[in-house]
Amino acid sequence: MATTEDLADDLATAVRGADVYAAYQPQVSLESGSIVAAEALCRWRHPRLGDIDPATMIGVAEQSGVIHALGRRMIDECLDTLAGWREMGRDWAVAVNVSPLQFEDESFADHVATELGRRMFTSGALVLELTQDAQPVDERVVLPQLRLLREIGVEISFAGYGASPGSLDRLRSVPLTEVKLPGNLVRSAAGPALDALRDSVEIAHAHGLRVVAEGIETLSHLDIAVLLGCDRAQGFLIRHPDSEIVFP
Template sequence: MSFQPSTVPLGESELSEAIARGEIVAHFQPQVDLRTGDIVAVETLSRWDHPHRGVIGPGEFIPLAERTGLIHRMGAHMIEQGCRVAAGWIGRGRPVEVSINVSATQLSAPLFFADVISSLERTRLPPGLLTLEITESQAITDIRPVRDHLGQLRDRGVGISIDDFGTGYSSIERLLRLGATELKLDRTLIQAHSDSTLALVAAVVSLVHERGIRVVAEGIETADHLEQTRRLGCDRAQGFLFAPPTPSTRLEQVFSANRPADWIAAESL
């Protein structure tokens, strides 16, 4: 889904009221295991279901939320939604992992980590089914306390993912310093046509695999992109080839339409 930016800027009070009214909703995009072809996880993505403008993409309101501090309320709401949906799927006999985006702004607040644990306890979601994706919108200014808090969550079983690797503040050093368990390759790397770029990406994948870190490829839109992820040695893939982000009420259709045989490498059949 593409979003058309509004010509009228969104305001802090408007966003605050939207959070209070529950207009910030979670959509979910599946991740496919490239070995089995099964959907094994979903990423939680925020959308603003605006009563007059329709669905607004995160690019319009997340920067505003970060500037004004509303990201803390919004983030807590998204974590609760993600955990609750994932816990509900356990009850349906389909345990899937859920990834939830968090920003450097959220990580700077000590209460954030307590809120994550509280959400896990309230929803009874096993910590091993939750992954926090650290986005690249801002740099983490004081990495030591963040690393320590993330380590405590990781010790409970929560996964730590570095999102959009290849852009912004991403680096292998940052990946290791934060104790990440997962690396997500940005779509620009997967869709690259340069042999030198692809060779470098393959080397990065091999390096992080040696550290026991899982690799997820984003932006898989075509069969060629899917084949690229296999050549690079990725573990999982995510993109419109499998399914677009969708409301939780339609996840059943997404799971039912999953065709594992279509996503398994021919040599493994």
């Protein structure tokens, strides 16, 4: 059985090759029904161990420091993919998950700005998605970079919105443009829980934020997302993540 140290060494090597890749899951507008963006999900296919659980991979990357190389690799790869979509006439955005630890590298925002400029992408092309359960970091380091990214048109998304009252604090401290409702909340919303989640959506809209419903697996889940007033939806009903998607 591979140790954490072994996995860290293997991941450091994999980041430089094809074993690490992005799988894309589309997001649709609930107003138009059209694809408007896709979330890039990082995947690692180990040559001996097979597919590594994403949570395990990110944990190893954060503990070992490989998260910085992994994060830059994902940004670069996803922007290349986005350029290909744009060449096909698909004016979508790409959302990339980032660990707040990546912002401890004070050159991270500059790297993103350089890569966006090199490809001549305009505002709204890239969304960086933060998660609620991420490791704590010094906000004095993170927030200035997030504000810089917003200034150049990068959108900031917060996953896990509505999962706890504390999630609302993110609206006050982080320059967000989007929040995402966890699939388990959307799928189980009924009665008072539905009303509470609808209130959360209304609060987000009052702050000028877009709301995405995750984990949509059936038509009834999609109906709930519409009832809640969400702007976008993603999940297996729409499409499973895929590394080589050719959207219709």
